[in-house]
Amino acid sequence: MTLKLTDDIKKEIGQHFIFGFHGPTPFSGKGKDILTLTGPGYWAGNVIYMKRNVVETVSEPPVDSKHGRAEEIASHIAGLQQHARASGQSIGLGIGTDQEGGLVSAFSTNGVATLFPGAMAMASIPDIDDLTSGDIVRKSSLEFTEAIYAAQGAELNMLGVNWAFAPVGDVNSERENPVIGVRSFGDDPERVAQHVLSSCKGLTSAGVAPSVKHFPGHGDTRVDSHLGLPRIYKEWAHNSDGSGLEDIELVPFRRLTEKRKAGTNTALGFDDNARDMITVMTGHMSLPLVTGKADEPASLSAVVTNGILRERTSGLGFDGVVVTDCLEMDAISRTKEDLRKEKRGEIGAVLALEAGADVVMICHTFEKQRAAVERVWAAVESGRISLDVLRESTKRIAKWKKALGLEWDLYAERVGWNLNAWDQLKGKNAALSLAAYKRTAVCLLLFSQKLAPRSHALLFGFKMISNENIDISLVPRPITVKFSALTSCSMRSERPMVISSKIYNFTNLSYQMVPNENKDILLNFPPMTVIFSALTSCKASLERPIVVVCGRAKSI
Structure with a gap:
């Protein structure tokens, strides 16, 4: 029996997508495509801002990048939220971006947001019993990590961004990894886990949702998933030689789920609101010894998402929102046979939702974004995707958005742009960034010969x-x-x-x-x-x- 799709069902389906757009503003040129996608008909519930959206300015002559561009972006995001509400969306948009610190910091382009050290630099900061640098007092690398992510979150929050695709939870165990490298906190799984927890605590304290990536781990590969499908030949369970996924890759994600379950009863635990903010991003790598399929990316695998990540007994028991990495990456489009036959990203959206993902990311191509939604409509109509299962996923998204204060009545209470508050925040964060870089320099100078x-x-x-x-x-x-x-x-x-x-x-x-x-x-x-x-x-x-x-x- 074919299900007839109503607008209400289409609005539910729209919550399961996050789309990117082109240009410096969503209100002119190619940028207006995002208005189509978040507006009546498609009702996409989430938007990703990329470096390309930050680097350009709208005004002629160009505005000052440190002040005027920040205000422009904040105004554009507020306008997107108003557009979504006027279009009949029941709750505010998730607005995401890649803001890891260091090399992957979309909003630090042209100085719009503060540039902080990246993960490996943060993890290199030595623990010192007592160090004072002006008003910056930090004793450990983990304290710096929490403070830096809280500072980044505060800037993103003021701009209207509520979802950071960070921190990187990958354990960089492969020295020639072409895509993770210094984006990782290191090659010690437990130490990486500590920094991931500190990062999440910092972001959630600022009202920004973390997305720990790239589950189940992108650290042990020499292939960049932007360019091809990495294959990691490891078993799920612990191995006697310490080479299993449970020994290395899964450690940061398992510690995260343990702390979420523990609540505030343990150090670095999370209260209920912070717990509900935390999301996980699945990556595009293959685990042939786990799934039995050499060409199935983890992001499209039910064994990985519903099994390893979500299963409560043998898996990690993660019950929060799961988002995929971008489905236009070549790891998706050039490996899986049925994806080679179809247009990139479109059928991938159906497979990702079937695998257990809550939100599907497609960053670049308007035609593929629109077609992906239509593919999911068809899958729901035919019964391929169960409406009941989809609604369980919709509940997770709604719970996450409520934790972010995206209910329209609460969102309407947000104050407008405050230049003085922005300047004060940027000044405070500049001092923190400088203090962190100085500590990183000390580490390198002390150990440069070794x-x-x-x-x-x-x-x-x-x-x-x-x-x-x-x-x-x-x-x-x-x-x-x-x-x-x-x-x-x-x-x-x-x-x-x-x-x-x-x-x-x-x-x-x-x-x-x-x-x-x-x-x-x-x-x-x-x-x-x-x-x-x-x-x-x-x-x-x-x-x-x-x-x-x-x-x-x-x-x-």
Whole structure:
């Protein structure tokens, strides 16, 4: 029997999507596509802001990027919420973005939001019994992590963003990982778990929902899921050699679910409201030894989402909102046979919801976004997707949005833009960021002579995003440095990098990393002293995760 879809059912289905758009504003040009998707007919319940939406300005002449652009964005997001309400949506929009800190910080583009150290840099901060830097007093790396994520959350909240696709819960156990690398808190599963919990506590304290990613773990792969499907040949259970998913990848996610269940009874536990804010993002990697299918991404696998993540007895028992990574990534569109036959992302939406996801992400192409919703309509009409099961998922989304205060009566109480409050917040956060970077510098200076080969990633990354006038010398053995390019990357470096007696402008050095190519660049360094010179009149910024630098020591 075919189910007849009503507008109310279509509104429910719309809550299960998050869509991106193009341009600096949703109210002109291509940006207006998002008004179609969130408006009558499709009623998409969530929107992702990407770097491309932040980097450009609308005004002519361009507004000051630190003040006017922030106000523009806040106004646009408020306008999107008003549009959703006028269109008959029952609750406010989830507004998400990638704001991890460090290399993946969409809203830090052009200084709109404060740029903080990334995960690996935060995790490198040494624990010190007592350290005072102005008004910034932090004793441990975990305290810095919580404070930094709370600060990022406060800025996002003021702009109207309520969902951060962060922190990264991946354990970077593969040194040549081309996409995670310095975005991870490290290769120690328990330490990564501690930082994930601190990050979530910081974000939820600011009223922003975390999305811990990329379940079940993207750290042990040499394949970037933007470009292909990583296959991780590991078993689910603990192994005697410590190589199982339960030994490494799942540890941060399991600790998260344990703390959610424990509530406020334990250290770093979460109250009921914070508990309901926390979400998990599934990643596009294959687990053949778990699913029995080499070409099935975890994000489309019921064994992974409904099994490992949600199952209460043998699995992690996570009962919150699950969102997929973007279904337009090549790990989805170029591997699974039925997806090769269909248009990218469209049938993937049906498979992801069948697998147990609550929200499906499609970031780039309007035609694919619209077609994906229509595919789900057809699946619900035919009974392929049970309406009862879908409604259980809708309840999870509604509970999550209520925890964020997105009920219209509560959302209407939000105050308008306050430039003085924004400036005060940015000033406070700038001091915190500087204090964190200084502590990271101390760590590198103390241990620069003892860095393991993989730590070159941290060394390179720190000096490129810092404004410190410090030189760091490193005397490595002969090494080959491998730069892995990612898709849709760009970099701007206004400060030269000094290597030995030669001066290289990093923009030129990285030119081949900018195109959307899946290629590696090998640089052979002779024995030397590497000096990173921060010139006082210059500033460097790394705007996207451009490179993961992996040094491999070898003899000549």
